[in-house]
Amino acid sequence: MKTPDHMKVNPIFFEGFNLSDYLITFYGSAHISSHKPQDMFKKKIKELLWSLSNFGTFSIGRSELKKNKILTLNSNFKKKYLFVSNYPDSHRAFPVLNNLISEVTDKREILIVTDCKSVFNYYTSESIACIYMKVSGICFDKYIWTFKHLTAEESFILSKVKRYISFSKKLIDEYKPKVTLTVCDLHLFERVFTESSQLKNIPTITHQHGQMAPTNRMYDYTISDYLVVWGEKTKRDFVDQIKKSEIKVFGTDIHNHYLESNSKKLKNYLTLAVNPRSDELNHFLLNKIPKLLSEMESTEQEEYTFILKLHPSMNQEYWEDYFLKSIYKDAFKMNYEIHTDNNELILKKSKILMLISSSIALEAFMTETSVICLDIPELYNNPFVYYDNLPESKVYIDDLFVELNRRLSDDEYNQEILKKQMTTLGDYISDFESSKKELEWIDDIICERE
Numbered sequence: 001m002k003t004p005d006h007m008k009v010n011p012i013f014f015e016g017f018n019l020s021d022y023l024i025t026f027y028g029s030a031h032i033s034s035h036k037p038q039d040m041f042k043k044k045i046k047e048l049l050w051s052l053s054n055f056g057t058f059s060i061g062r063s064e065l066k067k068n069k070i071l072t073l074n075s076n077f078k079k080k081y082l083f084v085s086n087y088p089d090s091h092r093a094f095p096v097l098n099n100l101i102s103e104v105t106d107k108r109e110i111l112i113v114t115d116c117k118s119v120f121n122y123y124t125s126e127s128i129a130c131i132y133m134k135v136s137g138i139c140f141d142k143y144i145w146t147f148k149h150l151t152a153e154e155s156f157i158l159s160k161v162k163r164y165i166s167f168s169k170k171l172i173d174e175y176k177p178k179v180t181l182t183v184c185d186l187h188l189f190e191r192v193f194t195e196s197s198q199l200k201n202i203p204t205i206t207h208q209h210g211q212m213a214p215t216n217r218m219y220d221y222t223i224s225d226y227l228v229v230w231g232e233k234t235k236r237d238f239v240d241q242i243k244k245s246e247i248k249v250f251g252t253d254i255h256n257h258y259l260e261s262n263s264k265k266l267k268n269y270l271t272l273a274v275n276p277r278s279d280e281l282n283h284f285l286l287n288k289i290p291k292l293l294s295e296m297e298s299t300e301q302e303e304y305t306f307i308l309k310l311h312p313s314m315n316q317e318y319w320e321d322y323f324l325k326s327i328y329k330d331a332f333k334m335n336y337e338i339h340t341d342n343n344e345l346i347l348k349k350s351k352i353l354m355l356i357s358s359s360i361a362l363e364a365f366m367t368e369t370s371v372i373c374l375d376i377p378e379l380y381n382n383p384f385v386y387y388d389n390l391p392e393s394k395v396y397i398d399d400l401f402v403e404l405n406r407r408l409s410d411d412e413y414n415q416e417i418l419k420k421q422m423t424t425l426g427d428y429i430s431d432f433e434s435s436k437k438e439l440e441w442i443d444d445i446i447c448e449r450e
Contacts, residue, residue, distance in 0.1 A: 010149050014162055015169070016199050017192075019144075022161045023154055024221050025186050063163055064134045066120065071111070071129035079129070080109035080446070082177035082202075084193045089122045091312065092343065093209040095254040096183050099435040100442075101128070111175055115189045133167055135160045161188055168196040178446045182206045186221045194224050203445050206245070208234065208252070211359035213383035228438060231428040250438045251431025258344060258366040259432065267369070269350040270334075270404075271307040273360050276314050281356065281379045286319070287326045289354065292401045294331035300408075306336040307346055309360070316340050352407060354400070361386050362428060365421040370407050370414050374400065386428060390420055 011020040083101060087093045104110055112123050112130040120132035141159035144150070150158070172180075172193075180197035182190035185206050194204045206224035212234050227245040229235055230252045239247055272289050274282050286308075293306060310319055320338045339346060343360060347353065347367040354372045355361060357380075364371045365386075373387055375396045387394050395403045407414045431437070 006149055010147070012144070012147055012158065014143070015165060017161075017165055017195055019158050019161060021221075022188055022191065023157060025188055025191075026153065026157055062136050063167075064132065064136070065167070066132040068120065068124040068130050070124065070127050071131065074108050074129060077108045079111040079175040080178045081111070081442075082172070082175070082180045082193070082197070083110065083112045084180065084182045084190045085112055085114045085119050086116055086187055086189045087183060088116050088118045090118070090341065092254070093183055094119075096207050096209045096252075097181060099253050100181065100439055103435045103439045111177060113171065113193065131171065133164075135163045139163065157188070161192065164189060164192040165196065168193045169199075172196050172200055172202070177202060178449070179442055180204045181442075182224065183209050185223050191221070191223070198223075198225070201449075203449060205442065209254075211357065211361075211385055212238065213357065213385045230434075231426075231430045233427040248441070249430055250441070251429055251434040253432055253434045255363055255366060255429070256432055258347075258363060265348050267349055267351040268304050269307045269346060269352075270304045271309055271346060271350040271353045271369075273309040273311075273353060273355040273358055274314070274319075275311045275356065275358055277356070277380065281376070282319070283322065284376065284379060285356075285374075286323050288397060289400075290323070290327040290332050292404075293334060294328050295401060296405075298333055301333040304334060304351070306334040307350065308336065308338045309343070309346055310338065310340045312340045314340065352404060354404075356380060357382055357385065362425060365425045368418050370417055371421065372400065372403060372407075386424055389424055390417070392417060393421075 008020065011018055013019065081101075081104065083097050085094070085097050087096075089098075101107075101110060101112075107126075107128050110128050112119070112128060114120055114123075114130065114132055115134045117132060117134075120130050123130040139156055139159040141162050144155055144159045144162060147155075177197070180193055180202055182194055182204070183206065185191050185194055190206070194206065197204050203226070204224040205226045205228060206222065208227070208229040212229065222242050222245050224245050227238075227242060227247050228250050229238070229247055230249070232249055235247045235249050270293065272285065274285060276282075290306070293301065308319070308323060310316055316338060323336075323338065343363055344367075347360075347364050347369050350364070350367070350369045352372060353360070353364045353369045354374060356374055356376070361371050361373070371390075371393055372395050373382065373384060373393050375382055375384075375394055382394075384394055392403070407417070
């Protein structure tokens, strides 16, 4: 995840922003395919339009801007907190900011800006001031398209970023927030508001919202004044790498719903969780895992349900089709389900969770689900973030069948693993009541600046 060399040599600056930095997001995920036909079609259209730009520059693209009535009614009330939210309210990262928002006593001090309509509708229903801003369609910008060293995709991305910059600067000048809070500096929309705030000397705070591994090069894109993480172990892993941000540990309360329910459900799911790291890796898993499960006795297969848990960003139709083509139907006798969400429901019924590398492991620890982290060195350099004290859970792919059978048949062995998982949980989440404490700290920062 790094800025391409041609952008380092020929950086593009605009109103105090180095636009080259905004390509980190794209190049961090450029190897991932959405497997959506419409996205492939859009790419072809973009390439065609880019080639036409040689005959002259022009500007198209749709910008939407909408303020809710709550903001209009409280237009004279000073906004203390600017929350930049681009995760849908159904996303597991949505509570990162929403839990903080719920702790603010006077909601009139809050302004939320989002590029997600469901978020706008949610906060409007909660009577909290919110602005929806979205640049969509095929976005050209005359200034950006004069830089011919850019690729087609780079030109479209930076054209969109330039519009967001203009909008963010106007918004901050108008509402003059005391602090700006985001979930992740990697996302273009949030990063723009972070930089715009910093140019006005407004403190900026971003947050951990999932697994943070030292190998994912967080230091490449973390620019906020403060990075709030869940546990001391994560701080130790990153304190020497992140140069621009001060790391603060507050824990997290986004998983508290796992702790609130004590009802014991029948654990008869064997779950495989996959992330959009690479098609090659996921194709391998969807060929290998069902084949291994097919080696179980027929009666044992009928006892369990196989769950394929896809990351929310993955195309369920594509991966379900691939799964059905890859299973050995005569040998694979398990019932199966495929999901992109419903983590809590799935984990509370899962006996085993198999994965490569994901923060869903922590959620599994909370629900007494036995986690197996797969080692496939030929395809992925696994950082094994949560497994320093769980050597039994780092399992080479060819040893999976043996380890799986042992956990299913040896309850004493499996219970020992569950105990060690709970101990590990404390290393990575220091506190489950974080939002109130963090908000008090945020208010102290504001007071110090005034």
